[in-house]
Amino acid sequence: MSKGPKGNAVVGQSGGPTAVINASLVGVIEEAKRHPEIKNLYGAIHAVAGIGKDHFIDLKKVSAAVLKAVAASPSAALGSSRDKPDPESCAQILDVFKKRDIRYFFYIGGNDSANTANILKTMADQAGYELHAFHVPKTIDNDLLVTDHCPGYGSAATFVALALIGDDLDNRALPGVKIDVIMGRNAGFLTAACALGRKRDDDGPHLLYFPERPISLDKFLADVDSVCKKLGRCVIAVSEGIRDSDGVFWAEKLAEGVETDAHGNIQLSGTGALADFLAGQVKDKLKINRVRADTFGYLQRSFPGTQSAVDVREARQCGKEAVKLAMKEDSGSVAIRRLHNKSKYAVELFRTELCNVAEKTRSMPAEFTNAEGNGVTDAFIEYASPLIGKLPKTEYLGSYPKV
């Protein structure tokens, strides 16, 4: 392959922001500068929505100091979009690519984004237009196929682990039932991460519920009752995507006129309805006075200062890898492989086909949840612990010997 300028490149950020999607962006920018095949590097403002409107910025002109701050900033510095381009807008995007001689397309996002990259690549092929289309994985849900884990997950997992450490201490101080609703539509990885900060035998969360393990209201209440009888309190982490024993989202059963996005996903976040419903049930059915519920909401993906160092590093590497791969391959999605032959945590990156990631979601493996479907196993703790940031040592004195 020639080393002269071959064309221009576009990078975009799509779907829900994370704490490290900007680290991936900076990875793409840094690596792109090293390859003379890439003449101009354009940032697509608000992803495909911006490409269709020909709204780009020149990323090679952004200073090193600004890029450093970008890499440390949560959210998506280019702006994001949840638009799913229809055939018409895909054709429009391809026209923009042709007009601007764009030969490399880097799209940082989840499975919907991999799908968009795949559609554009297919259309370009059909039109006989040379395009290198690469997907850089990103999601706090950790629900992409092929990859061992997803950039964005480790930092969100750090946030919820920290939150539950504090929340459990709060619940020790003022005992009762505390319910925390955690993001994760189809996969319980983030909810499971709430358990990563547990140290003492009676540390919460004492119960965890996942989309993969449907649970009836009766079983939920029986679980809570049992923990309360044993400990006099109960901290619960519930995925926003929990399903009733008939497989239907609890949130869907509760909501009137639920909102769906362009990809047909029901809005589960940004509402406290599920948390309030569960709290009401515990109050009414178990006759427990002090019941509180919080829905952690967007803080989980956008709170600054809880980036996991491993997550930042890998997110950046994934961005770089996409550019490297694009120099010799037509398309693909970057994936992470964990190296189990190493004595300590190590990974390598590899390419997988866009179609292997596009539109598919991965569930938590069965061995990560306990038999009852209300907790995590050691296998999960071993899987997730290397991905998160440092957690603080805390102390509670209430169980010291009486005098």
Add this chain to the structure above:
Amino acid sequence: MSKGPKGNAVVGQSGGPTAVINASLVGVIEEAKRHPEIKNLYGAIHAVAGIGKDHFIDLKKVSAAVLKAVAASPSAALGSSRDKPDPESCAQILDVFKKRDIRYFFYIGGNDSANTANILKTMADQAGYELHAFHVPKTIDNDLLVTDHCPGYGSAATFVALALIGDDLDNRALPGVKIDVIMGRNAGFLTAACALGRKRDDDGPHLLYFPERPISLDKFLADVDSVCKKLGRCVIAVSEGIRDSDGVFWAEKLAEGVETDAHGNIQLSGTGALADFLAGQVKDKLKINRVRADTFGYLQRSFPGTQSAVDVREARQCGKEAVKLAMKEDSGSVAIRRLHNKSKYAVELFRTELCNVAEKTRSMPAEFTNAEGNGVTDAFIEYASPLIGKLPKTEYLGSYPKV
């Protein structure tokens, strides 16, 4: 005053936990060890509830390493309580004090705690029992009288300032209306702190609403509409204690069968009802599609790792000061005075009477909110900025020049 052992001391932590109430506890412990007048130092488990049940631990036996971790831990390490002791339980507490020869009582908490200390001191006086009763201030609401500000506020303010930095970046990436409901029943100090991270002209929160400034739904919607027309998005920080133009809590109007605590306070936290109501109104009345609402809930007071260094230092000093004062005075509450003759932020501590703090709440001064009642003034920013921790520098690229 003699320097020999004079009796034993009790310290308790009351009301809602904070990020630094344990720093105050450690301050009390450290200072108590320096005074031979205090023979044993007992920690009351779950505050007055534990004293009544004679449930104490020996705080002089807790190792330095554990105390270090305690000071860095959120929540209340001794356990807390929201009980308001009635005359009967006050008599019971006094019996325990007499039985255990407790001559010093240190109570870390808000205005209800100052009141409890005051009641116990008065009863002791009436019984001719020598008791030194001191209140150490604590509240994330920052609503105690006399003191310039309250330990606990600076750290909670740091949390919400960080949260809004991230949330505003998130809202830039995926524009729409975002409503964040912030703790603060009667005082808007914490909601106001949401503005402390703003750097760019168009940074959110764009609108802030406080308990001190009643607002009608019509005015609220008109404000949101106006910001959306100008910026294409709107981030709003709303106090859980906002009131309608008739002075009634909005949350109270919405809730069916609201819960009250022993002090007669309505439960405003731990429910998403207000946030969901406001989001629904914006959606329906302004026909805006993407409206999200989060209720930050207990994360504001218990999230680990966002302690403000100034707040930790002052919380500890307040604990120490209470012990020092108790060596020469009968009772009091520790207060903070800001020294305005210094070129940089400095404070001194002083004693005020318990009755000056007990059962009273302070509102935000009028000069901290703007004329419209939907934002903060520079006077507030100057007041609050020295109290919080370091905020990160962030970057957003969406407004870079088009190419």
